[in-house]
Amino acid sequence: MLLLLAGPKFMALAADEAAVEAGRLKGIEYLKSKQEADGSWVYEGHSVGITALCTLALIENGVPLYDPVVDKGYKRVRKGVDGELKQTYDLTLAALLLARVGDRADKALIRTIGARLLAGQLESGGWSYTCPAVDATSLASSARGTKRKAGDGDNSCTQFGVLGLWVCSRYGVSIDEAMQLVAARFVDSQNEDGGWTYNPKGTKTDSTGSMTSAGLFCLTVARATKIRQELQKAPAVRGSATAKGAEKATLLGDPIYSKGFTQVGYYAKSMSPGSARYFMWSVERLGVLLGLEKLGDVKWFDQGSTALLKSQKPDGSWPDSKESPADTAFAILFLRKANLGSDISRLLEGEPEQAFCIPAREGTPRFATLQEAITSAQPGETIRIDGNGPFRCQNDLFKQDLTLTAGFGYAPVLEYAVGYDATGLRYRPERDAVAQALFTVESGTVTLEGLRLQMDPPAGSNTIPWRILQVNGGKLRLLNCALSEGTKRGIVAISSNGTGEIVIKNSLLSTSATAIQLNMTGDESVTIDNSVIFATKGIDVAGKGLLSLLLSASAIHTAEGITAEKFTGEIHSKAMHCVFKCDSLGSTFLTADASNTGRTWEGRNNVYNVGKWVGAKGKPAVQVKDPASFSKFFDGGDVDPSKLTISFVNSRRPGTSTHGLNSQEWDLSEKSELAFSAKKYGILAAITGPGGGFSRFREEISYNQWIKGETPLSVAELEPLAKN
Incomplete structure (x- = not known):
């Protein structure tokens, strides 16, 4: 599900807006057609996660909350979180969906997810595939300091853990200490070429596009957490340096970040019809989060959308080796330019002097x-x-x-x-x-x-x-x-x-x-x-x-x-x-x-x-x-x-x-x-x-x-x- 697939050299021409819209609509109809009678979608071992991902992709692409497919998917995920959900991917995707729906009754569930993700963070600052099945009462002890297990985890699970915790922090889950560990992890594990790999402490492998995007995303969230913490102590005055967007400039100018940013531009240029949709979604999420039209010297959306439309199948889906709807969900999230961290973008940009x-x-x-x-x-x-x-x-x-x-x-x-x-x-x-x-x-x-x-x-x-x-x-x-x-x-x-x-x-x-x-x-x-x-x-x-x-x-x-x-x-x-x-x-x-x-x-x-x-x-x-x-x-x-x-x-x-x-x-x-x-x-x-x-x-x-x-x-x- 989360592997980067290499593709041949591909020269992109900007995709027509109407063609992008048509591609999204076909993808929407395909996802709707694959929903099971109980409201779920199928991906072995990740029923809650894939259901949350598909439902979220539909909502982000404009399908209303009262649509029967969305409603059934949401209720299926909500029921799944009530149980002993432990998988890092599933926990985060469930949190994203529940927060996106915005039902006040889900606050307790989101805090429970936050507690599990906090409990699942390792000493290295990363996450592995599962988290302890604790409940929200553990948040009180987390505030006094968390005893973390040893282990490296991997950067794919880690970016999901980071994304999930950011969502949960909107509901009163404290993540300041956790994000300090995340920042240290990616600063310490950057490769010489500026990128990151799947396992930072395992066998040395080349950097990958999806993991380099993940590294930059995690550093961005860590920086946004610090900004928010500073603003809570001393709220910014409109027109200050923060308000003028200096935070984003500072982030992009940081040597570690800048080196990774150069590398992700190289990967963005390589997006082609054969590229993994998970990788492309990682690129999209970073580009939208930073509000950038270009990554490096490439217009990432033009490059990616053209590639996606060329690889879309007649039935509206995108090829997936496991015949799951995950790639289709990632693809239409890319085409929608969905920003799952708009509050992060606003923290980096700040509030302008003239509103x-x-x-x-x-x-x-x-x-x-x-x-x-x-x-x-x-x-x-x-x-x-x-x-x-x-x-x-x-x-x-x-x-x-x-x-x-x-x-x-x-x-x-x-x-x-x-x-x-x-x-x-x-x-x-x-x-x-x-x-x-x-x-x-x-x-x-x-x-x-x-x-x-x-x-x-x-x-x-x-x-x-x-x-x-x-x-x-x-x-x-x-x-x-x-x-x-x-x-x-x-x-x-x-x-x-x-x-x-x-x-x-x-x-x-x-x-x-x-x-x-x-x-x-x-x-x-x-x-x-x-x-x-x-x-x-x-x-x-x-x-x-x-x-x-x-x-x-x-x-x-x-x-x-x-x-x-x-x-x-x-x-x-x-x-x-x-x-x-x-x-x-x-x-x-x-x-x-x-x-x-x-x-x-x-x-x-x-x-x-x-x-x-x-x-x-x-x-x-x-x-x-x-x-x-x-x-x-x-x-x-x-x-x-x-x-x-x-x-x-x-x-x-x-x-x-x-x-x-x-x-x-x-x-x-x-x-x-x-x-x-x-x-x-x-x-x-x-x-x-x-x-x-x-x-x-x-x-x-x-x-x-x-x-x-x-x-x-x-x-x-x-x-x-x-x-x-």
């Missing part, structure tokens, strides 16, 4: 403030934010198509502050409407991705109609955002005046007042997918027109679900796989207490944990008492509704917003009647919210649809809404 940039423009210009970037941006451009902040924003106004997106690995916090008008005078929120919102959208399509928008107005201003986002025209699209207030000031998350469109996907709206307030003068549409609405009122509608409301795979946790007391138009609602935990679903939703005139409600597989159903002017419609009568009231439009007790992971009362809320708190508790249902209800927490949720979603195929302006729905893709 706001326009990446598509020549030279990638940077700006000190968001306001400067918005002023410079042309219609349709994207502003990327490379930093966590917090950044003080001053009532920015959007009048054109524009996207604000989080840089890879960041979850920027954008805070409200009172800004200045064109003459330089400070706004007065009690008078100036623009100062009553964090951002105001006047026209165009404004897209916000992976951001935390936080609002805490000045003290003594309770009578001002505060809102985080104000939409006066155009279209607002939110992806993996979190809108919140930290004080109970009656803030509205999104307020819209007039007509337009609002799309909310993978996001959390949390305020003490109303999540979405619509003051309509004409037709408007609101789409909410895989999101959490946590507020006193969910959606409040006023004015006139036609409201088209689509709710998909979302958690509506409010005192009042939908209110329309001051609305004279029509509301057409669709809901699929949502959970409603409301004191009242809509006490003023109807125009008359016994009529559905001007109101429709259709959907399927929704769960209602509500005290009261729907009514008019606070008076309930007496004929609506349960899910069946609710569906009947709307002419049978709600298919298979149910009323069950909904228990979320954390129990909160609507209206108790804080900035520290996490969308995973609205994952269904194991105590819930829904937790073990065969059907999917509510949110898929792993891809919800900024940070990790956004990082996971932007790797899915669905993200490509999103950036084209489409709105892929989490459940509708698998189970379309029936037409009535």
Whole structure:
């Protein structure tokens, strides 16, 4: 599985992007076709490892977490880790998969893997094929010092041990001492040619490409561990040497590293159709980790992708001497340029002095403030934010198509502050409407991705109609955002005046007042997918027109679900796989207490944990008492509704917003009647919210649809809404 195969001299021409995409898709379909009925893939002696590798390769190539093949693979690996898993390869691949899925319930399993990998490290700093089957309780003794067994291990197992420990360190496993030993191992065992071999203390053999890549990877992780340790002691100031990417330059300039880097460039140039896919994956992982287009003087991706496409078989696979899917998994990971250590890359690069940039423009210009970037941006451009902040924003106004997106690995916090008008005078929120919102959208399509928008107005201003986002025209699209207030000031998350469109996907709206307030003068549409609405009122509608409301795979946790007391138009609602935990679903939703005139409600597989159903002017419609009568009231439009007790992971009362809320708190508790249902209800927490949720979603195929302006729905893709 892990041997370097030599190949003939090969001259590469850059592979066409469409050809690479086609190769990846064929590889995806091949891997899917080879899954066993129990969710596993086959590789003798490494059932958990190969299953984790194949599932990870599918996820990294954009197959969503809710895909049945991915779900079965993940559950099979999770079950395997629960047992006596000892193999170093399998432990690391399992940790990679569990971390990639991001289920909060897997933290204990990942820490157990970390404990086993720590226990398996040898005195030489390396690993062999197996680790002791300890549990997470051994981490306490590891913190006081670990007694390691003698032995050399090998550099292939060692690079997996290092990768696995880095993943586990994100979950509180201390690896500082372990990485010091790793660094010493590779410094001491470098060959004269700058490379490394499989067994550093055994019979002297020539360096190999896969092991040289492994050596550089391990030294990179060891350096990243040291940087992180230093930052924890004294956090870096934005604009310091670290922030300017000096760490990567220092690493590349180190004599040991530089010598190995020269050698790996030589190996990268040799990639050909006959090269081992494990070797090519090792090259890819290093190139992506360092953010380099070239290794030595070769464009490693062009060289490798061309070679891979030439060797791909008609069925989508790559040749493997053991007829396992491992080579196909490694190949599509290469073609995807999957970065399994993006946080390492960010540590090496550091946080730039100027966090706001326009990446598509020549030279990638940077700006000190968001306001400067918005002023410079042309219609349709994207502003990327490379930093966590917090950044003080001053009532920015959007009048054109524009996207604000989080840089890879960041979850920027954008805070409200009172800004200045064109003459330089400070706004007065009690008078100036623009100062009553964090951002105001006047026209165009404004897209916000992976951001935390936080609002805490000045003290003594309770009578001002505060809102985080104000939409006066155009279209607002939110992806993996979190809108919140930290004080109970009656803030509205999104307020819209007039007509337009609002799309909310993978996001959390949390305020003490109303999540979405619509003051309509004409037709408007609101789409909410895989999101959490946590507020006193969910959606409040006023004015006139036609409201088209689509709710998909979302958690509506409010005192009042939908209110329309001051609305004279029509509301057409669709809901699929949502959970409603409301004191009242809509006490003023109807125009008359016994009529559905001007109101429709259709959907399927929704769960209602509500005290009261729907009514008019606070008076309930007496004929609506349960899910069946609710569906009947709307002419049978709600298919298979149910009323069950909904228990979320954390129990909160609507209206108790804080900035520290996490969308995973609205994952269904194991105590819930829904937790073990065969059907999917509510949110898929792993891809919800900024940070990790956004990082996971932007790797899915669905993200490509999103950036084209489409709105892929989490459940509708698998189970379309029936037409009535």
